[in-house]
Amino acid sequence: MFKREWKRNAKSLMIWSIVLGGLVFLTLSIFPQFAEQQKEVTKLLQSLPPAMIKAFGMDQLSMGDLTGYYGVRVYMMTTLLGSVYAAMLAANIVAKEENDKTIEFLLAKPITRREILTNKWLVVVVNILILNAVSLLVSLIGFQMAKEYDVSLKAIYLLTLATVFLHFTFASIAFFLSTMMRKTRNASSFALGLVFVTYFMNMMSSISEDLSFLKYVSPFKYVDAAPIINELEIDPLYMVLMIVIISISIVSAYIIYKKKDIVV
């Protein structure tokens, strides 16, 4: 069953990997030019409204430095696009069976519901890991193109680790939604909405002190690039928070699915 689920989702993994990898590569490949024109860029940045600079975390990271550039531009893509992918994948993977009424086929087989979920969750995990591996690999290749600039590999690895956790967080919430809903349309729109709303919340919390309470609500804040690059660690509180969210979502998914009446 793992094999089958793997195959079914392989195509979309490939497309996402190519798109994300391509974007990462393109972004990194323009860095040398970007760095050369740094003075002008700094000027340009200064002309931007301060709120916008804060929103993208550019106040704490230097765009002229490769690590900082990665933290602002590339990281935004891996976290946001990757989360969209993770949420969509997880939201569809269980609900699709009910949506297409194929669950009737699966449930008639000698397999428990717990095994069904485990297989599907494993596929999600593996796909997310592969997507991140691709993006890391492309980044490393991209750095070769800007050899003359220093990059803190430790920061990059930490950022990648943070991204993986972020993706798992969204995937687990979406997975939970997926077991609850009967229609993929509902599950994936909820999950996507969650990704965008929390992303937006993260920006808001950076801009305004009054909204800073939002930072606990948004997983994007948990993996904010600036503190990771500047302090070379992921805040343990946020790590624990993500692990708790993941565990609760997955356990609830199992409990709900076990008790669910599946009528097609």
Added chain:
Amino acid sequence: MGIVDVKQLTKMYKNNRGIDGVTFSIEEGEIFGFIGPNGAGKSTTIRTLLNFIYPTSGSATIFGKDIVKDAKEIRRYVGYLPSEVHYYDDMKVIDLLTYSAAFYKVSDRRLKQLAERLDLDMYKKIEDLSFGNRKKVGIVQALLHEPKLLILDEPTGGLDPLMQHTFFELLLEERKKGVTIFFSSHILSEVQKLCDRVAIIKEGKLIQVETIEHLTKNHLKHVTIVFEEGQHMTFDLAGVVNKEVKGNEMTMLYKGDMNELIALLYSLRIKDVSISEPSLEDVFMHYYEK
């Protein structure tokens, strides 16, 4: 103990009725009909037996095992054909069947044999198949792992008469091997043709479990009388049900004393009369109107 034992099985949905206190038992090796109109609770019963949905109260066992606790064990030896067959559209027939087979130990030969019998094109995409051809995939898939119990939910829908015949042949062959068959349907003639015993379900409640023979021989007779022209068509007798008049022909079901029927017929001027075994259809209507 039967292969399937259902005791006071009840499933209530939030708003509408599911099944209420259904109790029956299926013996090893029999073909057990399960009949009722759409919405009577046939599919609900089957889905509860397969643990797609959980019973509100009551219990049931298959092979002596609890349907909720031992669902996985039970499914190993159960073949299920749903009323509407839905499969993964992106797969070819052969892919689906191999996928299905991967859950059990199945020989390739069995797969080929079944597909050949049913004249199934294995290399077509499932989304390109007609309703009847999908059903055939469903049949192969249900029979593939040589289950000891077959649960068929309105299995003949979409099959042409020739294919239906082949399908019934297959079922009878399986029965000879000792397979028990649970056959749900709303088409009486096919139940009559195939089943040993039949349970009638109406509005979520089981009305009667009878052998087909008993059901049709339950003293119930189908009577047709053709009166002579201009006769008063009066026929009042205790035990007459479902009286219908069409022109000078009168049909009815009669379950009273035979002698009284004959006596009354004797006193009338009639052109023609026939007294015959009722069709299951008649019996069925009779149960439903009670």
